[in-house]
Amino acid sequence: MRNKTILLASRPQGTPTLDNFKFEEREVPALQEGQVLLKALYVSVDPYMRGRMSDADSYVAPYKVGEPISGGIVAEVVESNTDQFPKGTVVLGNLPWQQYIVHHGNGLRKINPAIAPLSYHLGILGMPGLTAYIGLLHIGAPKAGDTVVVSGAAGAVGTVVGQIAKLKGCRVVGIAGSDDKTSYLKQELGFDATINYKTATDLKAAIKEACPDGVDVYFDNVGGEISDAVYLNLNNFSRIAICGQIAYYNSTSVPTGMRVEPILLKRKAMMKGFIVSDYAADFESAAEDLAKWVQEGKLQYQETIMEGFDNIPTAFLGLFSGQNTGKQLVKVAAREG
Amino acid sequence: MRNKTILLASRPQGTPTLDNFKFEEREVPALQEGQVLLKALYVSVDPYMRGRMSDADSYVAPYKVGEPISGGIVAEVVESNTDQFPKGTVVLGNLPWQQYIVHHGNGLRKINPAIAPLSYHLGILGMPGLTAYIGLLHIGAPKAGDTVVVSGAAGAVGTVVGQIAKLKGCRVVGIAGSDDKTSYLKQELGFDATINYKTATDLKAAIKEACPDGVDVYFDNVGGEISDAVYLNLNNFSRIAICGQIAYYNSTSVPTGMRVEPILLKRKAMMKGFIVSDYAADFESAAEDLAKWVQEGKLQYQETIMEGFDNIPTAFLGLFSGQNTGKQLVKVAAREG
Known part of the structure; x- marks a missing residue:
């Protein structure tokens, strides 16, 4: 299956540009026992990612040149070899910028689609x-x-x-x-x-x-x-x-x-x-x-959603020129289930 | 009685100089009921006083030009019209830079000369x-x-x-x-x-x-x-x-x-x-x-003591060129009692 991924092509000097990103097509490997195939629905782009593009000493590990960039993604389980995440489950995880991701399930959090739009879990509820x-x-x-x-x-x-x-x-x-x-x-x-x-x-x-x-x-x-x-x-x-x-x-x-x-x-x-x-100890009550x-209507929430996997780097770069009002996201695909 | 006082002559621009201070002789007024006559023994000079010499917005009120500079002073009661502070009592107070001070007693704290040298109350115990x-x-x-x-x-x-x-x-x-x-x-x-x-x-x-x-x-x-x-x-x-x-x-x-x-x-x-x-709520236990x-010998303490009332401005200026090791004081007079 055809699967696009976005790699860190080079570390930026100063403001990042599109040249720092590289698109590549990769084969999606076959699912092993206990694994799920995820389809990315919403990809979050955030200012902190700029720090990870450098190899400077920082509080989060830097991205590696030649490897996929990663971040918060809402994805749907489209194939499953585990009872823990049946087909159709929507999950939130720290995942690579890829259209499809084979995953062992560790660190994925199930999302209840009934409380709020799926994208909210990358923003006001995330x-x-x-x-x-x-x-x-x-x-x-x-x-x-x-x-x-x-x-x-x-x-x-x-x-x-x-x-x-x-x-x-x-x-x-x-x-x-x-x-x-x-x-x-x-x-x-x-x-x-x-x-x-x-x-x-x-x-x-x-x-x-x-x-x-x-x-x-x-x-x-x-x-x-x-x-x-x-x-x-x-x-x-x-x-x-x-x-x-x-x-x-x-x-x-x-x-x-x-x-x-x-x-x-x-x-x-x-x-x-x-x-x-x-x-983390305070996350649950928060x-x-x-x-x-949000449910009581006391918190308004706005998103700026760009469409299409290919636009992820552009959406990210826009953060540094103040393009977005509210949370900047990229919608990569519609939910199947 | 002859009594020297040190006034703020002018506000410093940049580093203070001796020109910012003015010595003046004043009459010591007669004691009223409830008052004490204090003789200054030790005068504290501290970096924070630099801020009070300016009229910039600050957390402590500025000194006024033409009025005495004030600060922490250990003094002895040499005449008393109140039972609260008998003659011979040693006190600590925020007092004007004068050899003798007529005072109503409010805000003065009695010092026990038995616990430590008197000057310590302007430093390690102050x-x-x-x-x-x-x-x-x-x-x-x-x-x-x-x-x-x-x-x-x-x-x-x-x-x-x-x-x-x-x-x-x-x-x-x-x-x-x-x-x-x-x-x-x-x-x-x-x-x-x-x-x-x-x-x-x-x-x-x-x-x-x-x-x-x-x-x-x-x-x-x-x-x-x-x-x-x-x-x-x-x-x-x-x-x-x-x-x-x-x-x-x-x-x-x-x-x-x-x-x-x-x-x-x-x-x-x-x-x-x-x-x-x-x-202030924590002062007593501290x-x-x-x-x-100090009494157990676990805290060593060093003072740099300059002698003579006339040297107070010089001792103060020395703080800004790093002259002192430990607490800088000026000894103005010996205890009488």
Whole structure:
């Protein structure tokens, strides 16, 4: 059977390009006892994957040149040699970018198609949703009445951060890169104020205006000068959850800029980097809350879905120019069962 | 009675100089009912006072131009109109830089001269000791076997940080600015390794060598490139207590340099600024531990004592060129009682 796969062709210097990816056709091997044949339905593309394309020392193992790139995928069992995953089961797993995948079943999680659209399990009910929940509530620890600022606010994580903060009674300010995005945040998701960082002439002043009582919690997805402007408005005892630093992912030298440390001292503030996978013990209760809020209509959720396996690299590259509103996915195939 | 006082003559631009101070003679007013006449014995000079000399927005109120500078002083009651503080009592207070001070008694703390030399109450048993204790144990939270790095290691706070970390079973590495200081830390205080940042050719490599298992806790008094070199050796889940940032206290523009945020993310690390005065609820138990360790000989303590009221500004300025080993004080007068 014909099966396309996407390999890492070379490690990017700076911003990745299509040249860093290579398409290849491979034979799908015959199923052994205990194995399943998976058909990829939805493929997740995420900013953290940029780190894995380099061989720098990082918290996740780098992809290998000449081997398939992998990530979160929702797939359907289309052939099965195990009772554990009958034909027609939909699963979530960390899987290679391939149309079909032969798999032993370990690490696959069954998805209940009744609770939400299948793609939600790569977003609000998956890693991005859990990242928002845990970073905001465990590190940011907002109290009702606090002002919460989130950067990358229109992304898969940021949209959930802002909505949970609203559910907790906070004033929520979102920073994003287009008027379409800020309108969406304000009108659809109920953010109290928004800032378009691309058109703001004085970011520090814009944040001060949006946060008249200062900033108590900052959920940071981006870093760089956007974050500097937030730091200059921090309150005493504020908390900063560092979730992403997309401003630096493509930088080829050690990032420099304004020092945050003197501000942390002056404001007695706390800053912590985190990766959601370190909080596995909290996933179950967090996922329950998220599913409940989605079903009750308290969490809105938006996806940008590109169609076609061949478009996976393009969808990934779009993350770095801010193409997506909400979670960026690629739909590779329709469900058969 | 003749009484000298030291006023803030002008706000410093950059590094303070003697010109920023002004000596004046004032009459000592007659005692009212309920008041005491204090004679200053020991005057504390501390880096944080630099911040109060500016009128920048800060966590402590700025000194006023034309008014006396104030800080921690150990003084003796030489006349008393209150039973609460009989003549001969030794007290600790936040007091103006004057030889004699008329005081209503509020906020003065009695000192027991039997437990330790009087000057210790401005150091290891006072704010610097409490700062070390609380910053290290509450924020750094070292576990036995952890590697703890302290910058400004030979200062009033740093010497206590390192010794407490040793008591807790950690590997302790101190960074200081002379071979005399590093020898003292290693030979007298039992630090496991030391780095002279003025002679090290490659600070990052020097820290790596001194911390073969990486850095779990960093207690930072200095900021700047010394801290950058530590950041580059942080372990996953490390903790950074920001106590001081003396590298920037005299800077006249917004400090810039290497970004720490991407490292905090990569290392899932936590950084928190703190000021000991926010932890008043913990002072009593902390002070008990410190006094016990001093009396048991488990905490060594060193002071640099300059003599004479007129030398207070000089002693203060010396803090910024690293003149002192241990706590810098000025002895103004001998005890009468």
